[in-house]
Amino acid sequence: MDSGSLPQDPRPTAPGDLAAAPGAVAAPNDPLAPTARQILDVAEREFSRHGVDKVSLRELGVASGQRNVSAVSYHFGSREGLLAALLSRRIRRLNQLRLERLRLLARLGKADEPHAVIGESFRVLADAVRDEPWGADFVRVLAQVFFHPELDFHALVPEALTEGYRLSMTLIQPALGSLPPQTLEDRMSLAYHHGTYALAMWLHTHGPVTAGHEAAYEAFVDDTVDFIVGGVTAPRSRRPA
Structure with a gap:
């Protein structure tokens, strides 16, 4: 597949899209005003350290230096609205980077190779x-959301922000023609969830990635890629007739 088959730019997301997230109520004409941005930064850190259910909106307001104890509710409406904005802010950037890497694979003639596509994604x-200074906290929060019994990632994050992930499936489908599309979708979902959980577990065990164990982290990432690619591309077991 040549690069012309790939979208040339990430799907645009209007500034108001964060305000449209479930339960979010943003400041007029500025959903990411400095106050909202400060609250998101603090929420990401506190949810990572203590859990998405363990910190009240009032506590987040105090921790982010807000005099108005209702500041978090004013900007985001609810805990779900806050999480939606937190996730969407980071996933928007990750989606852009994922699309850039897929375009590069297309230029290299590797956009139909499952290991390359899944690995780069x-x-x-x-x-x-x-x-990224926010990367470790974000992945801990994302892992919690994936496995939370009352939170639905797809209800929190606009579909447009997962374009790169969905494009990855489209690119590798021809190479995995024996897999039904639904099976591929299910396996890719498992792969993404497992990969996120694996990164969160690394951080839980080792802490942030530093120069002292960067090589070990890279080896862990390589092994995780091999594991999830193997799962996605494995032949299906025979089903009884």
């Missing part, structure tokens, strides 16, 4: 954990 998140 996952490494976008793994690299954020290593390189």
Whole structure:
């Protein structure tokens, strides 16, 4: 598949999209005003450290330096609205990076190779954990959301922000023609969930990625890629007739 088959730019997301997240009520004309941005930064840190259910909105307001104890509710409406904005802010950036990497694979003639496509798609998140000041906290929060009994990731994050993930499935489908589309979708979902959980477990065990164990982290990421690619591309077991 050549690069012309890939979208040339991430699907645009209007500034008001964060305000449209479930339960979110943003400041007029500025859903990411400085106050809202400060609250999101603090919420990401506190949810990562203590759990998405363990910190009250009032406590987040105090921790983010807000005099108005209702500031979090004013900007985001509810805990779900806050989580929707928190996730969407980071996933928007990860989606852009994922699309850029898929375009590069297309230019290299590798956009139909499952190991390359799945590997680069996952490494976008793994690299954020290593390189971004928010990466470790974000992946811990994301893992909690994935496995939370009362939260639905797909209800919190607009579908447009997962374009790169969905494009990955489209690109590798021809190479996995024996897999029904629903099976591929199910396996990719399992792969993404497992990969996120694996990164969160690394952080739980080792802490943030530092120069002292960066090589070990990279080896862990490589092994995780091999594991999830193997799961996605494995032949189906025979079903009884």
